[in-house]
Amino acid sequence: MKTHHLTVTLIAAALAAAVNAAPINFDFKDPKGVNNIVFLLDAPLESINGTATGISGSASFDPENPAAVSGTISLDVTTLRVPNNMMQDHLAGERWMDAGKFPAVTFEVTGASNARTVGETTEADLAGNLTVKGVTHSISVPAKLTFLKGKLKARGGSKVDGDLLVVRSSFAIKRSDYGINAGQMLDKVSDDILLTMSIVGIAPYAE
Amino acid sequence: MKRLLLFSATGVALVTLGIWAALGANTGWTKNRVQEMHTDEITGIEHAVWTDRWVPGIDFVAVGLACSSGLLIASFVIRRRKP
Numbered sequence: 368m369k370t371h372h373l374t375v376t377l378i379a380a381a382l383a384a385a386v387n388a389a390p391i392n393f394d395f396k397d398p399k400g401v402n403n404i405v406f407l408l409d410a411p412l413e414s415i416n417g418t419a420t421g422i423s424g425s426a427s428f429d430p431e432n433p434a435a436v437s438g439t440i441s442l443d444v445t446t447l448r449v450p451n452n453m454m455q456d457h458l459a460g461e462r463w464m465d466a467g468k469f470p471a472v473t474f475e476v477t478g479a480s481n482a483r484t485v486g487e488t489t490e491a492d493l494a495g496n497l498t499v500k501g502v503t504h505s506i507s508v509p510a511k512l513t514f515l516k517g518k519l520k521a522r523g524g525s526k527v528d529g530d531l532l533v534v535r536s537s538f539a540i541k542r543s544d545y546g547i548n549a550g551q552m553l554d555k556v557s558d559d560i561l562l563t564m565s566i567v568g569i570a571p572y573a574e
Numbered sequence: 575m576k577r578l579l580l581f582s583a584t585g586v587a588l589v590t591l592g593i594w595a596a597l598g599a600n601t602g603w604t605k606n607r608v609q610e611m612h613t614d615e616i617t618g619i620e621h622a623v624w625t626d627r628w629v630p631g632i633d634f635v636a637v638g639l640a641c642s643s644g645l646l647i648a649s650f651v652i653r654r655r656k657p
Contacts, residue, residue, distance in 0.1 A: 401614040401621040412632070413602035418609065418622045448624055450605035515616065522616040533617045565619045 390429040393532045393568025395422055395440055399524040402566040404442060408542075409557035415454065421446030422566055426476060428532050430514045433489040434482040440566065442472040462548045469500045480507070488513045493536065499545035510536040519569055529571035537563045579649035583642045590638025594630050604631040 395402060402422040408415040419442050426438025444466040449455050459466040475496045482491035489512045497506050512534050519529035539559050543549040547560075594600070608629060609622035 399614065401612075401617070401619045403619075403621045405622075418624075420621075448607070448609075448622075450607055450609070450629075451603055452606045454603075513617075518616050522614070531617060533619065565621070567614075567617045567619060 390427040390432075390435065391530060391532075391570045393426050393428060393438075393530075393570045395424045395426065395566055395568045397422070397567055397569065399522070404565075405563040406447075407561040407563075409559070410555060415449060415556065417447055417449035417458070419444075419447045424473075426532070426534075426568055428512065428514070428568075430516075433484055433491060433512060433514075434479045436479050436491075436493070436512070437476055439473055439475045441474075444470050444472060462551070464547065465500060473498045479510075487515065497540065499540070500547060502545045504544060506538075506540070508536050508538040510534055519571060525569070525571060527571045527574055529569055532568040532570070534566050534568070535564065537561070576649050576652050579645050579652065583645035583649065586645060587639060587642035590635060590642065594635050594638075598629050600629050600631045602631050604634050605629040 400420065402420065404419045404422070406415075406417050406419065421443025422440065423443075424438060424440040426436060426440070428436050428438075444464050445459070447455075447458055447464065447466075449458060458464055461468075473496075475498075476493050477495050479491040479493050482489055484490075491510060491512065492507045493510045494505070494507045496503050512532060515531040515533065517528055518531050519525050520527065522531065539561050541558050542560055543558050548556075606626065606628060607624045608627050609624050611620050612623055613620050
């Protein structure tokens with residue numbers, strides 16, 4: 368009888384662990400609106416430094432198995448901001464981002480490699496498909512994923528509690544690879560675009 | 575007339591440089607908005623908040639000094655035409 372009771376307890380504990388280890392789905396439409404991607408292009412007089420904030424998408428992340436991360440992050444091109452009005456018009460124009468025809472940039476994350484976790488932070492190389500102006504390339508980018516358990520309510524902006532997943536990544540792409548005024552104005556604006564992504568996904572607990 | 579043009583040239587140059595210096599002496603291009611960095615608590619994410627503010631850059635200085643130079647040259651031309 369005692370052995371039977373112990374077996375049931377162990378099975379229940381194993382089931383609970385399995386439920387806890389299930390991947391969590393994070394929504395990257397942050398209600399506080401802090402998600403941003405900074406883009407930097409070198410230029411002779413001063414670097415072109417802008418931000419993009421229209422970020423949405425979702426990702427599945429298992430704290431017990433961070434390498435199994437997957438999901439899609441989308442960026443609304445109309446939210447790109449630079450300090451100068453004329454520069455902003457050019458940026459949204461046909462030769463550069465062509466926001467009218469290609470309103471979104473997407474990064475579909477298919478997996479991670481070289482994952483190493485210390486505490487609540489995992490560093491890994493995220494593999495996926497980046498689509499800009501309708502051109503898709505497979506890329507791998509270094510990223511830092513920080514899982515903040517039960518911090519949603521403490522952060523503010525939510526009445527229910529839940530988990531947070533902060534994703535930080537910095538990498539460069541070439542505008543010529545994505546048809547962004549490819550091969551033009553290289554003496555005035557660099558081919559390399561340095562991107563720094565700082566985003567947080569939220570996963571509210573079921574009420 | 576010559577004196578008026580000389581005063582105008584000096585005035586335009588001084589006003590241009592004065593506005594440029596008073597609004598931050600920005601050595602880049604003229605800006606229509608500036609970003610201020612904020613940090614989100616808990617996540618530590620730094621994010622920019624844009625504020626509409628006109629900050630003249632060196633293109634503004636160049637246009638101002640070009641106008642000033644034009645007035646200065648005009649003052650010399652007028653002098654040369656006098657008998």
